[in-house]
Amino acid sequence: MPHIAAVSKIDFLDKTNQQDVKAQALEMFSAHFPQADRLMPAFDNTGIVTRNFVKPLSYYAEGTTFKQRNDEYIRLSVQYSVQAAETAIAKAGVNKMDITDLIFISTTGLATPSLDALIVNQMRLNPHINRTPVWGLGCAGGVAGMAKANLAAKANADAVVLLVAVELCSLTLIKNDYSKSNFIGSSLFSDGVAACIIKGDNFSLPQKQIDIKAASSKLYYNSLDVMGWDFGEEGFKVIFSKDIPTFIHQNISADIDGFLAKQGLKIGDIKNFIFHPGGKKVLDAYTDALQIKGDFLKNTREVMNDNGNMSSVTVLYVLERFIDEGFTDGYGLMLAMGPGFSSEMVLLDMKN
Numbered sequence: 643m644p645h646i647a648a649v650s651k652i653d654f655l656d657k658t659n660q661q662d663v664k665a666q667a668l669e670m671f672s673a674h675f676p677q678a679d680r681l682m683p684a685f686d687n688t689g690i691v692t693r694n695f696v697k698p699l700s701y702y703a704e705g706t707t708f709k710q711r712n713d714e715y716i717r718l719s720v721q722y723s724v725q726a727a728e729t730a731i732a733k734a735g736v737n738k739m740d741i742t743d744l745i746f747i748s749t750t751g752l753a754t755p756s757l758d759a760l761i762v763n764q765m766r767l768n769p770h771i772n773r774t775p776v777w778g779l780g781c782a783g784g785v786a787g788m789a790k791a792n793l794a795a796k797a798n799a800d801a802v803v804l805l806v807a808v809e810l811c812s813l814t815l816i817k818n819d820y821s822k823s824n825f826i827g828s829s830l831f832s833d834g835v836a837a838c839i840i841k842g843d844n845f846s847l848p849q850k851q852i853d854i855k856a857a858s859s860k861l862y863y864n865s866l867d868v869m870g871w872d873f874g875e876e877g878f879k880v881i882f883s884k885d886i887p888t889f890i891h892q893n894i895s896a897d898i899d900g901f902l903a904k905q906g907l908k909i910g911d912i913k914n915f916i917f918h919p920g921g922k923k924v925l926d927a928y929t930d931a932l933q934i935k936g937d938f939l940k941n942t943r944e945v946m947n948d949n950g951n952m953s954s955v956t957v958l959y960v961l962e963r964f965i966d967e968g969f970t971d972g973y974g975l976m977l978a979m980g981p982g983f984s985s986e987m988v989l990l991d992m993k994n
Contacts, residue, residue, distance in 0.1 A: 644795030644803075644840055646788075646852040646990075648733035649962040650726045651955075652835040656695045660685060660950075663693055666703060667828050670817065675825060685829045689922045693832040694949040696722075696810050703817070708877035711813045715751030719808045719835070720760045726837035727765065727804055734839035734848075738765060740802050743772040743794045747783040747807040747954050749871075749981075750814050750878070761806065780869060781918050782980025783807060783954030784836070788988050789857035791840040801842040808835045809953035814871075814878040827880040830921055834952030836959060850965060852974070853991040858901040862889065865983035886920065887927035889983060895931045898975070901987050913970040914992055915939060918957040918978035919946035941967070954980070969994070 664685035672679065696718050723746075731738055744767065746758035753760070756775035761767070772794070779786050787805050795801040811831035816824065840854070868886060872879040898909055915938045919925055925939055925946075932938075941963045945956060952959065957978050964974070974990035 643853045643855060644792050644801075644842055645847060645854065647736070647839040647841045647845070647848055648730045649838045649958060649965055650729035650733060650836065651959050651962050652722050652726050654694050654696050654833060656698050658693050658695050658699045660688070660690045660693060662699055663828070666699060667825070670703060671825055677822065681822070681825055684826055687922060688830055689943070689947050690830070690950050691947050692949065694834055694952060695812050696833040697812065702812060702815055705817060708875070711877060712751050715810050715813050716753050716757065716760070718810060719748065719751065719757050720764055722835040723757065723761050723806045723808055723837070724764050726835050727761065727806055730804070730837040730839050734841070736802050736839060739768050741767055741771060741804045742798060742801045743774070743791070743803040745774045745776065745787050745790050745794070745803065745805045747776050747779065747787040747805070748809060749778055749780045749783060749953060750809045750811050757808070758806075778981065779954060780980035781920065781951070781953050781956070782978045782982070782984050782986045784918065784957040785976045785978040785986035785988050786859065787954070788838070788840075788854065788976060789859070789986065791838070792854040792857060792988070795840050795842040799842040799844040801840075803840040805838040805840060806836070807955045807958055809833060809955045811951075811953055814880070816876050816879060819876070819879055821879070823880050823882060827882070830951045832950030832952050834949060834955035834959060836955045836962065838958060851993040852965070854988060855991050856901075856905055856989045858987045859984065860897060861982045861984045862893065865889070868981075868983040870981040886979070887923045890924065890927035890979070891931050894928065894985070897985060898932070898977070898987070901989070905989060907973065909934070911973050912975045913972035914964055914974035914990070915942070916957060916960050916964060916974055916976040916990070917942045918960070919943065919951060920979065921946075921951060954978070
């Protein structure tokens with residue numbers, strides 16, 4: 643079965659302390675948003691210590707147009723995608739010309755030609771590479787991208803799949819959007835870039851073996867307004883509902899049980915929980931709903947505390963932390979929820 647050969651991530655030079663972000667947000671919002679003072683504790687309640695930002699904090703106080711921010715999204719996405727991809731390729735010990743597939747995940751900017759084409763040009767990858775740009779899956783995109791990489795590698799035993807996920811959430815900030823959603827978003831979201839190499843069956847296995855066994859997607863009916871973007875002349879306006887933890891409480895335990903049962907497993911068989919954090923309330927909802935003993939979301943929480951919510955990329959940072967800092971032999975479950983409203987799961991078999 644296909645296996646994950648390498649994962650790399652980007653730590654930006656402009657990573658910023660959450661308290662500095664809080665101070666700037668108060669200055670930006672207080673004159674136009676009467677609830678700003680009352681809502682400031684939201685920055686502390688996230689548990690986030692530092693935010694992974696692609697730009698200096700002062701940039702976000704400037705008056706920029708949607709075009710200016712999107713141009714920066716394209717430029718910086720290509721720059722850091724190439725950096726992350728080159729690191730993953732080196733870790734996996736493959737030749738870049740042997741990459742058969744490129745899957746590109748993002749939700750925070752627009753580009754046509756799609757950014758995978760720009761990456762292929764910049765890196766001079768095989769011009770016959772199979773390209774799959776995936777846009778709009780939001781926080782669920784990292785897990786969905788891994789599932790799509792698995793399909794490509796299952797279809798071709800000689801496949802070397804490059805999965806790249808980029809979210810520059812901070813560049814979607816609309817300075818003069820004084821809505822509660824934008825305020826809460828400014829306390830939570832940040833930027834990240836990650837790259838993974840997934841290989842087919844005709845390749846030798848690395849010392850740390852992480853096989854991809856199965857995947858599952860679910861779209862919940864009548865929940866389209868829970869999370870997403872409202873597109874306007876000034877750019878991407880964030881939409882998310884306080885109902886997200888409720889969705890988790892109502893659905894996630896049964897959804898996980900149903901997915902694992904198809905593999906002949908139970909939740910007690912899972913040793914490594916590689917979850918997208920969402921936010922503190924989301925983490926609390928997972929804990930309450932699943933009733934698993936011990937600090938099973940430690941890596942997930944620490945990635946959020948160190949970086950913020952990087953949308954689709956976050957779960958790949960969590961995966962990288964498991965690989966870098968150690969995991970328990972046995973099964974791993976990747977899980978994320980995103981716009982739709984939807985959930986994505988991938989089952990891993992992990993051996994040291």
